[in-house]
Amino acid sequence: MGRSFPRIAWVLCGLLVVPLLPEPVSAQAQFTVGSKKFTESVILGEMLAQAGREAGFAVHHQRELGGTRVLFDALRLGHIDAYPEYTGTLRFEVLASEGLADDAALARALALRGLAMSAPLGFNNSYALAMRADQATRLGIRRISDLARHRELVLGFSNEFMDREDGWPGLRDRYRLPQTARGLDHDLAYRALEAGDLDVLDVYATDAEIDYYGLTVLADDLGYFPEYRAVILHRADLPAAMLRGFAALAGRMDAAEMARLNARVKLGGEREGVVAADFLQSALGWQVRSEEAGFWRRLLTHGGQHLLLVALSLAAAIVVSIPLGILAAHRRRAGQIILGATGILQTIPALALLVVMIPLLGIGAAPAVAALFLYSLLPIVRNTAAGLTGIDPEVLESARAMGLPGATRLRRIELPLATATILAGIKTAAVINIGTATLAALVGAGGFGQPILSGIRLNDTGLILEGALPAAALAIAAQAGFEWAERRLLPRGLRAAGADAP
Amino acid sequence: MLELRGVSKRFGDALALDNVSLGIAPHQTTALVGTSGCGKSTLLRIILHLVTPDSGEVRIDGQRQTRTEIPTTRRRCGYVTQSGGLFPHLTVHQNAALLAQHLRRDPAWIRQRSAELAARLHLEPPLLERLPRELSGGQRQRAALLRALMLAPDLLLLDEPLAALDPLTRHDLQAELKELFAELQATVVFVTHDLAEAAYLAPQLILMHAGRVLQEGSATALRERPADRYVRRFVAARRDF
Numbered sequence: 001m002g003r004s005f006p007r008i009a010w011v012l013c014g015l016l017v018v019p020l021l022p023e024p025v026s027a028q029a030q031f032t033v034g035s036k037k038f039t040e041s042v043i044l045g046e047m048l049a050q051a052g053r054e055a056g057f058a059v060h061h062q063r064e065l066g067g068t069r070v071l072f073d074a075l076r077l078g079h080i081d082a083y084p085e086y087t088g089t090l091r092f093e094v095l096a097s098e099g100l101a102d103d104a105a106l107a108r109a110l111a112l113r114g115l116a117m118s119a120p121l122g123f124n125n126s127y128a129l130a131m132r133a134d135q136a137t138r139l140g141i142r143r144i145s146d147l148a149r150h151r152e153l154v155l156g157f158s159n160e161f162m163d164r165e166d167g168w169p170g171l172r173d174r175y176r177l178p179q180t181a182r183g184l185d186h187d188l189a190y191r192a193l194e195a196g197d198l199d200v201l202d203v204y205a206t207d208a209e210i211d212y213y214g215l216t217v218l219a220d221d222l223g224y225f226p227e228y229r230a231v232i233l234h235r236a237d238l239p240a241a242m243l244r245g246f247a248a249l250a251g252r253m254d255a256a257e258m259a260r261l262n263a264r265v266k267l268g269g270e271r272e273g274v275v276a277a278d279f280l281q282s283a284l285g286w287q288v289r290s291e292e293a294g295f296w297r298r299l300l301t302h303g304g305q306h307l308l309l310v311a312l313s314l315a316a317a318i319v320v321s322i323p324l325g326i327l328a329a330h331r332r333r334a335g336q337i338i339l340g341a342t343g344i345l346q347t348i349p350a351l352a353l354l355v356v357m358i359p360l361l362g363i364g365a366a367p368a369v370a371a372l373f374l375y376s377l378l379p380i381v382r383n384t385a386a387g388l389t390g391i392d393p394e395v396l397e398s399a400r401a402m403g404l405p406g407a408t409r410l411r412r413i414e415l416p417l418a419t420a421t422i423l424a425g426i427k428t429a430a431v432i433n434i435g436t437a438t439l440a441a442l443v444g445a446g447g448f449g450q451p452i453l454s455g456i457r458l459n460d461t462g463l464i465l466e467g468a469l470p471a472a473a474l475a476i477a478a479q480a481g482f483e484w485a486e487r488r489l490l491p492r493g494l495r496a497a498g499a500d501a502p
Numbered sequence: 503m504l505e506l507r508g509v510s511k512r513f514g515d516a517l518a519l520d521n522v523s524l525g526i527a528p529h530q531t532t533a534l535v536g537t538s539g540c541g542k543s544t545l546l547r548i549i550l551h552l553v554t555p556d557s558g559e560v561r562i563d564g565q566r567q568t569r570t571e572i573p574t575t576r577r578r579c580g581y582v583t584q585s586g587g588l589f590p591h592l593t594v595h596q597n598a599a600l601l602a603q604h605l606r607r608d609p610a611w612i613r614q615r616s617a618e619l620a621a622r623l624h625l626e627p628p629l630l631e632r633l634p635r636e637l638s639g640g641q642r643q644r645a646a647l648l649r650a651l652m653l654a655p656d657l658l659l660l661d662e663p664l665a666a667l668d669p670l671t672r673h674d675l676q677a678e679l680k681e682l683f684a685e686l687q688a689t690v691v692f693v694t695h696d697l698a699e700a701a702y703l704a705p706q707l708i709l710m711h712a713g714r715v716l717q718e719g720s721a722t723a724l725r726e727r728p729a730d731r732y733v734r735r736f737v738a739a740r741r742d743f
Contacts, residue, residue, distance in 0.1 A: 398587030401550045402601050403576030412600060416591050493591035493633050 030058040031242070034071050034083035034363075037064040037442070037453055038186065039265050039272070040125070040206060040258060044084035046276035048232060050288040051245035052082075054280075062363065063272075064453045066351070066442030067160065068094060070358055074444075075233060076113055079362040082234035082246070085117070086125055088226045090233070092166035103229075111236065118232035118243075119250035123206060123258045126228045127161065129171075130203045130215040132193065143221040144175055153199040155181035156189050161202045166226055168202075174224045187456055204228075206255050208263035230258075252283050266458055295466075298451070303470060305365070305446035309437045310474075313369045314430055317376035322422065324377070325384020326410065335385060342378040350375070350436050354443050368440035368447075375436055376429040383425025387418025419494050420486065427482035434475040438467065448474075503528035503689050504549065504657065509558030511544055511713075518544040519555070520713035531683050531690040533700035535736075536710035542693045545710075546659050549691070550576055562657075577601065580650030584662040586642045588634040594620075594645040595630040598652050605653075612652075619648045624678070640671035651686075658683075658690045664699065676702055697721070697737065709733055 031052055035045025042063050052059035062080060065071050072094050074080045090110075091100045100106045110116055129144055131153075136142070139150055147153060155177075161167040162183040171177070184192065190209050192198040203210060203217065205228075210217060230253070232246045253261075261279060264270045280286040293301065324342075328335030345353075353374065357367030391414060399409045415422075441449030448467040455464030504526035511519040519541045526532050534542040547553040549560055551572045559566055567575050581587075588597050598616045603609075620630055623644045634642055643663055650658065664672045664679075680703055683690050694700050700707050701721035709717045709724060717729040728734040 392590075394583055394585060394587045395589060397547075397552055398581065398583065399589070400552055401576055401579070401581040401587075403573040404601060404604060405573065408604055412604075413589055417589075491591070493593070 031082075031238075032060045032062050032080045034062045034065050034074060034080040034444070036068065036071060036083075037066065037457060039208070039457055040204070040262050041084050042272045042454075042457075043261055043265060043276050044121075044230070044232075046272045047249060047280060048082055048084065048246065050273075050276055050280055050286070051249060052242055054286050054288055055239075055241040055245040057239070057242060062444045064441060064450065064457070065363060065444050066355060070355060070363065070443060072233075073358050074363045075115065075235065077359070077362055078235065079364070081238060082232055084121075084230060085233040086228035086230055087117075087120075088126065088166065088228035090117075092226055093164050096165045110233070114236050116234060116236045118234070118246045121230040121232070121249055122251045122253040123255040124227055124229050125204045125206045125255070125258070126220075126225045127167070128203050128205055128220065128225065129200055129218045130210060131200045131218065133214045133216040135199065136216040136218075141218065142216075143219040144171075144224070145221050147179070147200065147218070148175060148177055151178045153179060154197070155179045155200045156184050156192055156198040157181050157202045158186035158189065159183040160186075171224055174222055185456065187459060191459070206258040206262055208259055208266040210259070212263070212267055248284055253279075269458070269460070299466070299470065302446060302448050302450055302467065303474075305450075306434070306437055306448045306471065306474065309365060309368050309372060309440055309445055309447055310430065310433050312365075313372035313437075314376055314426070314433055316369070316373045317380055317429060318426060320373075321377050321380035321425075322384050325381045325422070326388065326415075328381060328385040329388035338381060339378075339385065342381050345374045346378045350439050351442065354439060358443060363444040365440075365445045367443050368437065368445035372433050372437055372440070376433050379428040379432065380422070380425045383421050383428070384418065387421030387425075388414055390421065391417050416494055419490060423482060423486055423490075427479060430478045430482065431475050434471060434478060438471050503563065504691075505561040505564075506545070506548075507559050507561070509545075509548060509555045509560070511541075511548065511553060511555050517713050519548070521558070522710075522713070522715055523558075524708060524715055524718065526689060526691060527706060528689045529687050530706065531692055531704040532706045532708060533704035534691060534693045534708050534710060535695070535697055535700045537695055537736075540710040541713040542710050543661050546581075546661050546691065546693060549657075549659060550579060550581060577605075577653060578656045580647075580653075580655035580658045582643070582646045582650050582658075582660045582663045584665050586634065586646035588642060588646055588649070590634050593631050593633055594625070594637070594648065597634070597645065598630075598649045600649075602652055615652060616648065619651055622682075623648050638671075639667050640675060643667065643675065656689060658686075658688050659693075660690065661693045662695070663692075665695070679703060697724075698740065709736065711736075 033045055033048040033052065035041040045061050045063055049059045049061040065074065068085075068089055071080070071083050071085075075083060087103055087106060091103075091106050095106070095109050098109055100109055107117065129147075131141065139146075141147065141150065157168050162181065168181055172181075186202075189198060189201040190213060193201055194213060200218075203215070205217075209215070232249070234243075234246065257279075261275050264275045265272055277288050280288050324338050328338045350371065353371040354367055357370050361367040361370055395413070395417070396409075399413045404412070437447050438449035438452055440447050441453050448471040451463050451467035452471075453467075455461065455467065505524075507523050509519050509522045510517070522541070522545065534545065536542050544553060548555050551567065562575060562578075588594075589600070592600065595616050598619070599612045602612045602615070616630065617627065620627065625641065625644050625648065629637065629641060629645075634645065637645060646663070664675055667675065676699060683703070690704075692700070692703055697707075705720060707719065707721055707724060708715055711732055717724055717733050719727075724733060725737050728737060
């Protein structure tokens with residue numbers, strides 16, 4: 001019983017072994033294509049992957065990454081090899097500072113970065129504003145300039161549209177619109193419009209919902225919105241066979257076709273891979289097979305990825321936090337700095353932290369583990385320090401007065417007495433970590449966040465629950481596991497007083 | 503055996519010890535007496551190097567202690583505080599054995615020594631396997647004493663070891679301690695605020711007030727020849743039943 005602390009240490013070390021079990025699926029892929037987190041991009045990403053496979057390569061589709069910036073950086077750094085993009089996005093957002101006059105200038109700017117774009121796929125998915133047809137008729141609104149006369153209308157735009165150079169700020173100035181707009185998720189905007197909380201929203205020309213919700217697209221009478229022609233953006237050094245596969249897709253899709261494909265997924269509930277394969281077969285005569293996994297396979301994959309993220313980040317956080325907590329408890333000055341710094345880390349929004357990691361660590365598990373690791377520090381450091389400083393001073397003085405050296409006091413007296421508090425800190429970190437790890441899908445790390453992202457995108461509650469329920473169950477299991485460990489593994493003398501009273 | 507020369511210690515604005523010089527005679531009990539806050543506990547902590555004095559020095563066997571000698575010095579001392587200072591996560595036996603294990607003493611010897619001392623201190627063998635919180639106040643102080651005596655210390659430093667006990671337990675333990683000290687022939691410094699307890703246990707008393715030594719001598723000397731008004735008051739401040 002006196003040797004009890006090492007036993008706890010072994011249990012904690014056991015956590016380090018867990019990550020060795022699951023393997024990331026992308027490990028064997030030769031090439032990786034990416035997609036943004038909206039349906040059209042995912043369908044096009046599937047087409048790229050299938051075109052690559054048709055050309056004879058092993059291609060992994062890293063779907064639903066967190067935004068244009070994430071994808072462009074990942075491509076530039078070579079973490080992905082291609083993704084579907086729009087010329088307008090490149091000219092007016094990603095490379096806006098270069099003032100590119102046309103697509104030829106854009107191609108030259110991309111070449112400087114070792115990148116290239118395919119010939120246009122065929123449709124122009126420009127931004128547009130839309131509102132319910134009945135309301136538009138009633139108010140006599142057909143053009144964007146008509147909005148200026150209806151100050152009472154509520155405008156809600158996707159967060160990306162709110163922030164873009166070529167989005168809301170420019171639009172407001174050009175049309176002198178008096179309204180203030182609020183930002184919200186694009187998929188939620190449709191539901192808000194249906195519920196009457198919203199009158200005007202931004203749409204893409206190929207949105208499946210335009211028809212479904214009976215919307216009127218307002219004419220861009222001042223010609224504000226630039227062209228958003230869909231292209232395949234890829235690394236310049238891809239093999240020729242792969243590029244021939246991409247080239248075969250060029251000019252094959254008009255806006256109506258794309259809107260139909262979007263509708264099959266978003267409204268018809270079909271899988272992106274199936275829809276993409278159908279299109280490739282009918283348009284190009286390719287016999288491609290979509291690689292969509294079944295429910296149990298998905299659950300296992302996402303569960304493995306999720307556990308990997310949590311276990312790795314938590315194990316690293318434990319290894320780093322406990323020494324930091326000890327330092328914080330023993331050195332007042334260092335303690336203030338350590339607790340202050342880990343506290344500040346905690347205030348950084350999870351999404352921001354994830355995105356900041358991408359230039360440093362690329363996409364996939366690495367940035368997610370790093371971000372989760374940083375988030376897990378505070379609870380463990382704080383509890384370690386609190387557990388140590390909370391020990392009865394008379395007990396500590398007895399240990400010193402005995403002539404025990406510092407290391408022995410720490411190992412035999414201080415850490416054992418702080419163990420219950422430290423375990424509680426690890427428990428808190430684990431539960432927070434499991435919840436936060438659902439955001440990791442935005443940087444391509446997979447996990448239970450993946451079905452949640454797809455579910456929000458497709459307005460599919462079942463899919464959302466496929467990620468949310470296992471994640472919640474995992475958090476509850478972790479909580480229960482730590483409580484079990486506290487009861488069963490902590491020797492009698494280390495439990496909180498009274499815990500073993502009859 | 504133990505000597506303090508011109509020791510002063512200040513905590514913030516409070517002067518805990520003010521130029522204290524005194525000697526502790528070997529193989530007998532010396533009681534440090536005074537009200538709370540008079541500096542007597544600080545004095546024990548300075549002897550154990552738990553507190554560093556602002557000025558002055560402590561000599562043991564005529565020698566000053568260097569930093570590297572501090573652990574050795576501490577191991578020659580047995581220290582018991584008011585509530586025992588037992589390690590709450592370890593049983594009585596584990597508390598007693600910890601230092602000996604650290605010094606790699608023979609496990610059989612450790613077991614035997616702890617059992618012998620337990621018998622000497624009237625602790626039933628099953629109590630050795632209990633946690634401190636499962637003991638009564640008196641048992642806890644016996645256990646703390648057991649731990650302090652494990653390595654047969656040359657110097658026993660006791661800081662109000664009986665102050666938190668009920669009067670009956672306290673009365674019994676006073677008698678036991680007196681017998682034990684006589685038997686051990688150890689040098690004992692016994693800190694107490696109770697003059698009667700000091701007089702009962704120790705032939706030599708040192709009366710302190712506000713960080714200074716007011717008078718040294720036997721209980722009789724303090725009573726019959728008080729050095730100043732404060733000593734006179736301190737000696738008189740008792741109600742006999």
